[in-house]
Each structure stands twice: as structure tokens, then as C-alpha cells.
Amino acid sequence: MSAGERLPGTPDPMHRWPAHRGVSIAGDSWGDPSGPLVLLQHGGGQTRHAWKNAGETLGAAGYHAVAFDARGHGDSDWAPDGLYTQDAMIEDLKCVIEQLGGQRPVLVGASMGGGTSLVAVGEDHVDATALVMVDIAPRIEPEGVARIGAFMTQKPDGFDSLEEVADAIAAYQPHRKRPRDVSGLAKNLRRAPNGKFRWHWDPQYMTLRRDMDKRTERMVDCARNLRLPTLLVRGGLSDILSEEGAQHFLELCPHAEYVNITGAAHMVAGDRNDVFADAVIDFLARTVPIGGAPVHAPHEPHPHHEGPPGDTIDVP
16 A cells, blocks of 8 residues: 555655565665665655765765665555554664675664664664664653654645645744745655645554653663664754753763754754765764774674764754
8 A cells, every 4th residue: 555646756766675574665775885885764754865965975975875765654665564663664674784785784864763773783683883873862852752743643634735735844844944846845745546645654654552661761771782883963953852862872872972963953864964964974984984894893892983982063
């Protein structure tokens, strides 16, 4: 099943990979496939397109950047059994890595994708070379989570026009300038049988019951287990990850580096892609350099990498 008909102008995925329980995962890639693999996982309600600019920048720098739609999102299949748990997404991640040749990846994850990445590494499901978490940590703000939920569940029968969609996005992200040309929204929408515009994701994703206390406990344990080079990126305007939540993560993972990007909200890469990509490439140049061995050897504990523990950079 899907949300409906793909709209004209929606880019076709460059790749498709079989994943957990037969779900087909759609993805795009940039750069030299022989370069270090960087897997980009988006947040809930987003698609692989959120990473396009960052992926192109990483590819130009010599990395093999791959972004894929999570199950139930974008051009990936909806789960026939409604299975949208973190564990199912970790299994999808493992399948994608295997399809790409089993290379040890850098994991870059925003929000939902960051949680998947953290648990995948923290519970030893994936042996990664480095981890970049974007505006997500074990401790997040309930008010911000509720605000995202309200945005994602509005207009369940669909929007009447792309202009109405643009208005909804502008109300949710007032710090961003509303685009005059709304045609770029087409890739995130589908036309339903009733003629209305619906978001690309499976509505069942939003009905999944989540035990936030267990989620937090699991992510805390995973953060404590991290031994690989780790970078936490926070949007300075975020209502999901507060500065207190970021500092809590740095207490759990003292060797992690930290970048706070002022002027960016929860959708960090979309708000300040240039600054975000520069911060990630600077981190990877020291930890997973082009043509060199990663700082963190396979399955070996990682001592503090270059730079003092808990490096904090405030990027304007």
C-alpha cells in the first residue's frame, strides 16, 4: 500500500534494496562507492530528500553518501504488518549495509534515524566507524514531541492544495521563509483517491504505541556503551532537544563532540545545510579520513579521539 499516486516532479529513487520481512527500501547515493560509506537516516515524517544537499557535499568530499527512506516513508514500502518499531528499522539498516557490501559505515541519523543509529551501535547490532546524532538524545522535550505529532496528524483526509500544505509547514516552522514556489513540496506528498494531497507516510506509523520511559532507558544504556567517535549536533532553536538534554548526553558519553548550530531548529540539515555539512565533514576528516583507516578499529574500544572530551562548538 501507499499514500496514493506520486506527483509529477517526484524524483525516482536511484536504488532499491530488499529489507526486513520483504519490505523494499528506496535510496539515493552520491560520491565514489570506493570511499568511506556514510549512511544518512532521516527523521519521522521526512524522506531521503532531506539529505540531498548534505549527501552531495559529502560525495564531493570523497565519501560514499547513501540516504534511504525508512519503511513506511517516501518511496519505501509500507510495512504490511504495520511493524514500525525501532527494532524493525535496525533490521532494515542491517539489510541495507549488507546490500552495499557489508562495509563498516558512518551512521548519521536525525531524530528517528538518530535513535535507530544509537541503538544499532549501542547494542552492537552494527559495527560502525563513527556516529553522528542530529537533534536527538535519550532526553527529549515532551512538548516538542507533542507539537510534531500534532503537525503530522492534522488533515488526515488530506489537503486541498499545495498552498494549504505550505501554510501548514509555515505555521509549524515559522523561522523558515515560506517558499513562493510550492512545487518542491510535491516529492513529500501523494494524491489520494479523493483527489486530496496526503503526506507520503503510512498513517499506521503515527498510531504505534511508544513507551517513552522504556525508550529513554534503552537509549541511556546505549549512550553509555558508545566507544566509537561520536558527534552530537543540536539545532539552537530546537524544541525537541534542549541544551540540558544535550549536556545529559555528553555526561553519558564523555568522549563525544558537540556542535550547536544557532539559527537551526529540529530539522537541522534543512535549516542550515551548509553549516551542518561542514561540521560533519570536519568531524569525519579526523575520525574517518578519506584514504585512511578509521580511528575506531573493528570491535575495539575507542579511546578519546582528537580534541578534548566533550568538545563543544557553537556555530553561528
